[in-house]
Amino acid sequence: MPLFRTSGKRGGAKAPPGRKRLRDMEWTGGCWKTDEDGPVLSLRKLSLLSLADNMKEVWAKDYANNYLDQYSFRYIMGPFNLLTGELVEELVWLLCNRKQLSRAALHLLLVPQLRGLSLESCPALVTPVICTHIAARCQDLWSLNLSGAQQLPSKVLSETLHSLPALRSLSLAGMPCDRRVIRTIAQRCRLLRHLDVSRCHLLSPGALLPLGGGAFCSSSGSPESLLALDIGFGVQEGDPVAAAAYLLLSLPSLERVALEGIEKACRLIEQREFSLADEFTNREGVAPLKEVWQEIRDKQDRDNLRMRREKTTVHREYEDEEEEGIFLEEYKSESEEDASRDEVSSCSHSQSVGRKRHLSQSDFALKLRDVKGLTCDSLDSLGRLCPGICCMAVNVDPSEDTRGRSKVSRLAVDLEAWSGQLQRLSVQFPGNLADLLPTLLVAGSSLVSLTLEGVKTNSYTRLSPVIRACPRLRDLLISAEPPPSFLQMEHEEDQQDNGDLPCLPNLCSLTLSFSYEHSQIKPAMFWTSLMRVLRCLLTSSPLLEKLSLVSLPCPLDYTLQNVLLAENFDLGASAESTGSPLLPLERLQHIDLQRTDVKMTTVKSLLQRSKRLKYVDVSSCWQISYSEWLACKTSSNVQVVWA
Structure with missing residues (x-):
């Protein structure tokens, strides 16, 4: 295998790589599903599948036997060097998804035209040697994901990133990333738009400060994000x-953030309590917050003046000389008096559609739209300082605040700031599910995604009001503790929900997962009213693609059989695009039915109903025997998991 040392960009993709294109892929074992009636494979996809199938026995085998541990190539001239970067990226993704990517195969696929590389699903391959090859061969990478590679020293990681100045997206979650790596990112990766250093326990909060003067400071207007939850501790609380x-303050263009204490930070900024952070900034050797704030104000004033000059230039094209002079004098006087008020009005008009509150007493607002790591402390300040938020994740403490109010009731009040615009909401709450209903009545009308984690259920729990509060949902995930088995709750919900069961016609993903004790062979299945709600949901959600029902405290097999016997569901305009009404569960691709009473006959019916199905998990389903699973596994192309 001869070498070449050119850094040519043969076949390089011009557009950013990665996640959007990869999300559009629907590989199913040896098939790529693209049609409702089954797999229809293009020549390109067949070629990629052939390459993947022959990688181990042909390409990687030859390289491993003759070159892998004997030579160190800067570049390798081989068959994969002739492919476009997009095709190589898809091939790497396919091998990772199949758990077939080896060290030798990765050596061959690290080609100069590669723009996106994700090794998150095979972190064991991320070694110092591989990083050396990445730095030497793929210097034009736009996207790199090494999350979970815990064996990589921070020095090697820093040296690798030093050679990748074109990066736009970088994910280092769960890695031994330290302050030196952050400094390298700030100094070298000047085009970076997304950084994920979550779960990097060697990073203290102060270690992130170099980012404020480096990587993300740009005027391109591109969406920018910083994810840094669950990192190390600071010196002071x-x-x-x-x-x-x-x-x-130093990254005012951030739109997506996951930081601890962000709502308290917003309160600090809103109240101008910058002196509270002086000890921290002095210790870290950065400018005091007051100076950073003043710099922002000066920049806003300069931008405001530039915009007014541009506006004046436009008017001069349509006014004669005499009228222009009068206009400019009046406009100059008026702009000096009302500059800050005009700025507030403009910001409110563009970012606060449907808001129920005004901005804070200042005219300063952040561009945040997606915020994670929130608590119920100072959410009111977050609402005034960040009017454009449409996605958030909140951890709610079931205790009371200093005024004796429950924090979950405060959440309902604070969410009014974004009523009508909140699209995605995730709440972790170790309290009764019913206590979240006021919150969902405030924010649910606009939600397309809802996640409720750690909630509890009891004899008074009713799922129907929770679901009805969010009629536009496309994704619903509820992770809950089952009610005590000695409680009886069937009759109450049946009576109150009769004739008014929930319907989510846009639902694409549904997860209901209940915790259980491992000592129990099977859950106590007494919550029979849950069957009725679930049957209505599955029957009225024909767009459902992912279904996960784990350890349900009610019979499931009978429910699924009733859903499969239901008639076609007419979607109106949606049905016209497919040519006929859709059957319930017809579009399913992924099913998880762990620890339920489902039977193999029902599983086979699901396999016959959905032509897109590619994964079924029936682990710990006591009604299914090993022989039944083995027969189903050998007779179907769908991956069926049983244990």
């Missing part, structure tokens, strides 16, 4: 809040 405030 208030370090996370001070660090978050510094980053919010």
Whole structure:
């Protein structure tokens, strides 16, 4: 295999790589599903499948036997060097998805035209040697994901990133990333738009501060995000809040953020309590928050003046000389008096559609749209400082605040700030599910995604009101504790929900997961009213693609059989695009039915109903025997998991 040392960009993709294109892929074992009636494979897809099937026995085998541990190539001239970067990226993704990517195969696929590389699903392959090859061969990478590679020293990681100045997206979650790596990112990766360093426990909050003067400071207007939840601790208790405030001020174009203490940081900024962070900024050797704030104000004033000059230039094209002079004098006087008020009006008009509150007493607002790591502390300040939020994740403490109010009731009040515009909401709440209903009545009308984790159920729990509060949902995930088995709750919900069961016609993903004790062979199945709600949901959601029903405290097999016997569901305009009404569960691709009473006959009926189905998990389903599973596995192309 001869070498070549050119850094040519043969076949390089011009568009950013990666996740959007990969999300559109629907590989099913040896098939790529593209049609409702079954797999229809193009020549391109067949070629990629052939390459994947022959990678181990042909390409990687030859390289491993003759070159892998004997030579160190800067570049390899081989068959994969002739492919476009997009095709190589798809091939890497396919091999990772099949758990077939080896060290030798990765050596061959690290070609100069590669723009996106994700090794998140095979972190064991991320070694210093591989990183050396990445730095030497793929210097034009736009997207790199090495999340979970815990064996990689931070020095090697820093040296690798030093050679990748074109990066736009970088994911290092769960890695031994330290302050040196962050400094390298800030100094070298000047085009970076997305950084994920979550679960990097060697990072303290202060270690993130170099980002404020480097990587994300751009005027391109591209969406930018910083994810840094569950990192190391600071020297003082208030370090996370001070660090978050510094980053919010020094990176005003951030739209997606996951930081601890972000709502308290917003309160600090809103109240101008910058002196509270002086000890932190002095210790970290960065500018005081007051100076950073003043710099932002000066920049806003300069931008405001430039915009007014441009506006004046436009008017001069349509006014004669005499009228122009009068206009400019009046406009100059008026702009000096009302500059800040005009700025507030403009910001409110563009970012606060449907808001129920005004901005804070200042005219400063952040561009945040997606925020994670929130608590119920100071959410009111977050609402005034960040009017454009449409996605959030909140951890709610079931205790009371200093005024004796429950924090979950405060959440309902605070969410009014974004009523009508909140699209995605995730709540972790170790309290009764019914207590979240006021919150969902406030925010549910606009939600397309809802996640409720850790909630509890009891004899008064009713799922129907929760579901009806969010009629536009496309994704619903509820992770709950089952009610005590000695409680009886069938009759109450049946009576109150009779004739008014929930309907989510846009639902694409449904997850209902209940916790259980491992000592129990099977869950106590007494919540029979849950069957009725679930049957209505499955029957009225023909677009459902992912279904996960784990350890349900009610009979499931009978419910699924009733759904499969249901008549066609007419979607109106949606049905016209497919030519006929859809059957319930017809579009399913992924099914998880762990620890339920489902039977193999029902599983086979599901396999016959959905032509797109590619994965079924029936682990710990006591009604299914090993012989039944083995027969189903050998007779079907669908991956059926049983244990």
